[in-house]
Amino acid sequence: MTTTESPKHTITALVEDKPGVLNRVSSMFRRRGYNIASLAVGHSEIANLSRMTFVVEGDESTVEQVTKNLHKLVDVIKVSDVSIQNCVSRELALVRVRANVQTRSEIMQIVDIFRANIVDVAPDSLIIEVTGDEDKVDSLQNLLRSFGVLEVMRTGTIAMDRGLSDEQTDKDNSGSTHRMESGL
Amino acid sequence: MVCESLIREGVEVIFGIPGGAILPLYQTLPEYPKLRHILTRHEQGASHAADGYARATGRPGVAFATSGPGATNLVTGITTAFMDSVPMVIVTGQVGRSAIGSDAFQETDITGITLPITKHNYLVMTAEEIPAVINEAFHIASTGRPGPVLVDIPKDVFEEMGEFEYPEKMDLPGYKPTVHGHPNQIRKAAKLIEESERPVILAGHGVIISKAYDELMELAEKAQIPVVTTFLGIGSFPDDHFLSVGMPGMHGAAYASLAIDQADLLIALGMRFDDRITGDTSKFAVNSKKIHIDIDPSEIGKNIPVDVPIVGDLKLVLKVLNERVKPTTRVDWVQHVEDLKRDHPLMHERDTDELLPQHIIQQLSELTDGRAIIVTGVGQHQMWAAQHYTFKEQCSLISSGGAGTMGFEVPAAMGAQVGRPDKVVWSIAGDGGFQMTMSELATLAENKIPVKFAIMNNGFLGMVRQWQQIFYKKSYVATGYSGNPDFVKLADAFGIYGARVTEKSQVKSAILKAMEHDGPALIDFVVEQEENVYPMIPSATSVASMIEEPKPEEIRQ
Numbered sequence: 001m002t003t004t005e006s007p008k009h010t011i012t013a014l015v016e017d018k019p020g021v022l023n024r025v026s027s028m029f030r031r032r033g034y035n036i037a038s039l040a041v042g043h044s045e046i047a048n049l050s051r052m053t054f055v056v057e058g059d060e061s062t063v064e065q066v067t068k069n070l071h072k073l074v075d076v077i078k079v080s081d082v083s084i085q086n087c088v089s090r091e092l093a094l095v096r097v098r099a100n101v102q103t104r105s106e107i108m109q110i111v112d113i114f115r116a117n118i119v120d121v122a123p124d125s126l127i128i129e130v131t132g133d134e135d136k137v138d139s140l141q142n143l144l145r146s147f148g149v150l151e152v153m154r155t156g157t158i159a160m161d162r163g164l165s166d167e168q169t170d171k172d173n174s175g176s177t178h179r180m181e182s183g184l
Numbered sequence: 185m186v187c188e189s190l191i192r193e194g195v196e197v198i199f200g201i202p203g204g205a206i207l208p209l210y211q212t213l214p215e216y217p218k219l220r221h222i223l224t225r226h227e228q229g230a231s232h233a234a235d236g237y238a239r240a241t242g243r244p245g246v247a248f249a250t251s252g253p254g255a256t257n258l259v260t261g262i263t264t265a266f267m268d269s270v271p272m273v274i275v276t277g278q279v280g281r282s283a284i285g286s287d288a289f290q291e292t293d294i295t296g297i298t299l300p301i302t303k304h305n306y307l308v309m310t311a312e313e314i315p316a317v318i319n320e321a322f323h324i325a326s327t328g329r330p331g332p333v334l335v336d337i338p339k340d341v342f343e344e345m346g347e348f349e350y351p352e353k354m355d356l357p358g359y360k361p362t363v364h365g366h367p368n369q370i371r372k373a374a375k376l377i378e379e380s381e382r383p384v385i386l387a388g389h390g391v392i393i394s395k396a397y398d399e400l401m402e403l404a405e406k407a408q409i410p411v412v413t414t415f416l417g418i419g420s421f422p423d424d425h426f427l428s429v430g431m432p433g434m435h436g437a438a439y440a441s442l443a444i445d446q447a448d449l450l451i452a453l454g455m456r457f458d459d460r461i462t463g464d465t466s467k468f469a470v471n472s473k474k475i476h477i478d479i480d481p482s483e484i485g486k487n488i489p490v491d492v493p494i495v496g497d498l499k500l501v502l503k504v505l506n507e508r509v510k511p512t513t514r515v516d517w518v519q520h521v522e523d524l525k526r527d528h529p530l531m532h533e534r535d536t537d538e539l540l541p542q543h544i545i546q547q548l549s550e551l552t553d554g555r556a557i558i559v560t561g562v563g564q565h566q567m568w569a570a571q572h573y574t575f576k577e578q579c580s581l582i583s584s585g586g587a588g589t590m591g592f593e594v595p596a597a598m599g600a601q602v603g604r605p606d607k608v609v610w611s612i613a614g615d616g617g618f619q620m621t622m623s624e625l626a627t628l629a630e631n632k633i634p635v636k637f638a639i640m641n642n643g644f645l646g647m648v649r650q651w652q653q654i655f656y657k658k659s660y661v662a663t664g665y666s667g668n669p670d671f672v673k674l675a676d677a678f679g680i681y682g683a684r685v686t687e688k689s690q691v692k693s694a695i696l697k698a699m700e701h702d703g704p705a706l707i708d709f710v711v712e713q714e715e716n717v718y719p720m721i722p723s724a725t726s727v728a729s730m731i732e733e734p735k736p737e738e739i740r741q
Contacts, residue, residue, distance in 0.1 A: 016358065020307075024299060031300045061485065068482035074304045074324060077358040 008037055009056050009063045010089060010159045013070050014078040017043070017050045021075045025052065028073060034058065034066050038091075038134075038156030049077065053158040055134075082159045089159035092129070093137045094119070098148030099126045107147060114140045125150060133157070185311055185348060186275060186337070187216045189318035192350050193273075195246050196220060197237060197602055199230040199595075203250025204290060206277025208342035210248075222602065222631055225623040227254050229595035231261020232621070235270050236599030239582045240557060240607075242395070244271040244325045245599060251277045252290030255336075256297065260589060262332045263301045267586025268416060269393060271330035273321045278338040281309060295336050303331030311344035316351045323354055328361030329480040330393060361479060365496035365504065372492045373451075373475045374508035377407055380449035380473070382517045384429070385411045386461075390454010390478060390498050391420035392579045399502035400453065401425075406506060408514040410521045412440045414455045415570055416585040423554065423574045429521055430530075433461040435567040438528035438719045441727045443521050444469050452476045454498045457487040458586070459723070467726035477501050530571050531718075532733050538712045539688050541565055541640045545572040547691050548610060548638060551699070556608040557582060557600050561593035561617030563647035565640040567717045569612045591620030597635045598628055608636070608699065615641040615668055625678040628704040636698045637706040639671055642713045650716045671708035681705040 015021050022041060029036050037055040044051040056066055063081065070079045082089075099107050104126070111118055111128055114136065120127035130140050134157055141152060186209050190198070197220045202210040213221055224230040227249045234245030245265075249258050255276040265272045278284065279291040295305045304324050306317050314337070321333040377383060391400050400421055404411050410429045411421045415436075421428055432440035444450060450472045455461075462468040465487055476483075476490040477498055484493040494501055531542055545568050548556075554576035560566040560583040575581055582600050584592040597611035618639055628635055640646075649663040675682025681701045685694045685708070698705040720731045 020295070023296070027299050065482060065486060072480070072482055074356065074359045 007057070007059060009058070010082040010087065010157060011054045011056055011063070011067060011070070012080050012082055012159065013052045013054070013076050014044060014046075015050050015052055016075040016077065017048050018075060021050070022052075024073055024075060025070070028069055029066075032065070032069060034062065038154070040156040040158045042158075053082075053156070055157050080161075082161055086163075087159050087161050089133045089157050090131055091134055091137050091155055091157045092131050093141070093152060093154040095128045095130065095141060095144060095149060095153075096151040097126055097128060097144045098124060098150060100124055103147050107144070110140070110143050116140060185314040185346065186318065186342070187212050187219060188348055189315045189350065190246065191216060191218060192315075193318065193322045194243070197222060198246045198248055199224050199233040199237070199599065200248030201227055201230060201250070201254060202248070203252075203254045203277065205251035205279055205339045206248060206254070206275070206342070207250075208339060209275070209277065209337070221248075222627065224595065224627050226621070227257030228260050228591070229598075229621055229624040229627065231258040231272070231274065232264065232589075232592050232595035233599035233602070233624075234272050234274070235261060235265045235592075236559060236582055236596030237603040238265070238270050238272055238599075239268075239579070239596075240600035241603040242393075242579075243603075244273050244322055244330075247272065247274045249274070249276050250290065251279055251294070251339075252292045254290075255292055255294040259297060259301070260587075261595075262298055262334065264584045264587040264589040264592060265332045266301045266303070268584065269330050269389060270332065271325040272332040273318070273325050274332060274334045276334060276336045277342070278307070278336045280340040281338045282340075284338065294334065298334050301332070302334050303329075305334040305336065307336045308341055309338070311341050311346035312349075314341075314346075315349060316354075319351050320354055320356060323356070324359060328359075362481070362495045363479070363497040363500055365477065365494040365501035367504070369492055369494045370501065370504050371508060373477075373494060373505055376449055376473055376475060376492060377409075377451070377509055378512075381514070382447045382520075383407070383409045383449040383451060383514075384443050384447040384472075385409050386414065386432075386444065386450055386452045386455055387411055387417040387420045388414040388453060388455025389416035389420075389585070391417060394454060394479075394498040396454070396499040396502050397421075397578050399499055399506060402506050403451075403502055403509060406511050407509050408512055408518055409451065410443055410518060412444060414458070414461060414585075415583070416581075417455060418570055418581040419575050419577065419579045422576050424576055427518070429525070431570050433458075434463070434721050434723065435571070435717050435719065436461075437525075437530050437571065438730060438732050439521070439524035441719075441721065441730065442524050442528065445471065445727045446520075447472045450474045452478075452490075453502070454478055456480075456483045459487075462487060463721050463729075464724050464726045467728070528732065537688055538715075539686065539691075539709065540715055541568050541642075541709070541711045542572050542715075543688065544638065544640070544691055544709055544711070545569055545612065548612075548695055549573040551692065551695050552608055552610065556580070556610045557604060559583065559593055559597035559600055559609060559611045561612075561614045562588045562590045563614045563617065563645070564642075564650065564715075564717050565612050565614045565646070567647075568640070590614070590617035593617055594621040594624045594637075595627075597637075598624055598633050601633050601635050602631075609634075611635055611637045613637055613639045614646060615639055615643065615665065615671075616645045618671075619669075622674070625675070625680060625704070625706075629679040632703055634703050634705075636704070638695075639706065639708050640711050641668065641671065641708050642711050642715070643668060644713060646715075647717070649714070653714070653716070654720075655722075671706060675706040682708065684708045684710065686710045
């Protein structure tokens with residue numbers, strides 16, 4: 001799915017929803033010199049537990065060390081390496097782009113192709129909301145560049161394995177549809 | 185609340201210094217006569233003393249300090265303990281809850297500061313959490329791979345009244361160390377051992393922490409495997425055992441480094457392939473397969489690729505492994521390692537009248553029968569202690585291995601002696617490190633803690649000077665002490681026994697006198713100034729670059 005120059009891995013972690021947990025996690029990344037390409041945090045399906053999604057740059061051994069060191073943090077309950085081939089990964093971005101009477105319709109066409117939305121219209125600009133994997137968001141951003149991208153805000157990737165894991169099959173089967181773009 | 189919880193955890197001794205924010209806790213101490221508080225002269229002393237206590241007893245050391253500078257003064261001690269996996273619980277006072285974040289007097293974000301140097305830390309915001317937090321702190325500090333845990337408590341939380349209820353079980357869903365090794369992996373390890381012709385065990389601090397002494401001995405003897413010990417692994421296997429091959433690495437014995445290099449199987453037990461052992465990792469032990477057993481999964485594969493990784497508690501893993509390992513004889517290999525020892529002695533005999541630190545340490549070893557607890561600082565004297573003291577007892581070397589903290593030798597020796605009053609504790613110190621923490625001599629005198637100090641006084645930051653000599657053409661920048669104090673007068677000022685030795689002939693009687701003295705004692709050994717530690721493998725190189733013995737012109741300067 002991803003075709004970037006440096007290998008990227010997606011790791012998710014179930015963590016205690018306590019003050020300072022994000023600091024512990026980011027401090028570990030900083031101290032060990034690991035690169036985070038993106039980081040997204042939000043509530044999980046369990047009360048008092050949050051889920052973090054990291055996109056990490058590095059080779060296999062680096063990712064293995066990241067996983068092990070995440071595990072070592074007392075507030076981290078579970079760490080999963082989300083397989084790239086078999087997962088759904090999404091990111092939400094808001095893009096403010098320069099738009100005038102001449103360019104507006106062209107931009108709207110691009111937005112349509114990307115199944116993105118225009119969420120704000122001003123006389124000389126538009127805000128576009130786009131959801132997709134990292135590549136899709138990158139592509140849209142590139143296409144809009146010629147019009148003048150004024151501001152970009154991206155949530156960072158969140159990811160989930162397709163299908164049920166053995167662990168989940170044991171539990172109840174509810175809640176298998178989800179709207180990813182509203183999670184953050 | 186705090187004291188009550190400490191009593192439940194079996195705490196007997198606390199090292200610390202009071203101050204404004206922690207005063208409410210201190211004022212409750214008289215109600216708990218079972219808790220012995222030792223007032224140190226500096227918080228760094230308190231944290232190193234708790235560390236020394238923990239290493240000597242295997243139980244978590246406890247230190248108290250107040251907010252702000254009190255807490256930050258602990259930091260070097262916490263780092264030292266963290267690097268060497270030493271269990272410690274530190275309680276610091278914090279400014280009142282409403283003042284947190286306002287840059288109040290003596291406020292500092294100590295949980296933020298110690299985040300990367302503690303195994304875990306807590307800021308406790310209500311009194312009723314205290315028992316559960318202390319309970320968890322001791323559990324986390326002393327299980328799995330041990331380490332320091334800091335508990336920061338605001339002043340008004342100490343004062344808050346609450347129902348004391350000690351938790352019966354802990355709620356730590358994210359903390360479950362793996363203790364049992366995977367049976368398949370253990371089977372593979374046994375097979376590798378069976379197939380190997382030239383195995384070497386590399387025993388680390390984990391053997392001592394896990395108290396796997398007997399299991400290590402059984403494995404070594406049953407399968408006839410020579411045992412090399414890391415610096416902190418000294419004391420995991422008796423130095424006088426015929427299978428003992430000493431310490432390898434930068435300043436290790438040449439025969440130990442060579443044995444590792446020539447081995448076809450390296451069995452690494454509770455160690456972390458530190459750069460002082462491996463040097464250039466791409467050239468380290470390239471001829472061998474590797475079995476690595478450690479309780480911390482993140483240590484496995486971190487520096488060196490491993491063929492058979494086993495995560496678990498060493499004692500439990502070795503028990504299972506020993507059952508699977510078949511008794512073997514490896515006459516040729518064991519004999520070959522013996523030959524290495526003969527052909528590459530630690531120190532070539534020198535007919536000299538100079539007062540050499542190596543000779544002093546050898547004397548100390550003989551006069552204590554290799555059975556004292558040796559605490560050291562960091563530098564040349566530390567390496568000489570590792571090389572020339574014959575450690576016969578379990579867990580008998582206490583030293584800052586990972587962090588390399590100078591000044592550790594004074595307070596850590598104090599903590600070790602408090603924890604083990606039955607033992608003779610010798611602190612082998614450098615004149616540099618000793619001056620960093622010598623204020624604790626007052627604590628020793630006050631509490632009549634009978635530590636004996638052997639200061640290897642060469643008037644230099646010796647190890648740094650050695651590097652300057654070898655790598656910077658003898659340009660001794662900022663390493664010479666031309667104004668050292670008179671250590672004997674200093675001892676006198678602190679009210680402890682002091683003596684000076686300048687001649688080789690005085691060494692034995694001075695050591696004996698210090699040991700006969702009932703109380704702390706100090707010997708100022710004015711040693712040869714420019715003696716170097718050999719062998720030496722320059723950093724980031726390999727055993728092929730080892731400098732084994734001094735060149736003749738270096739002996740005759």
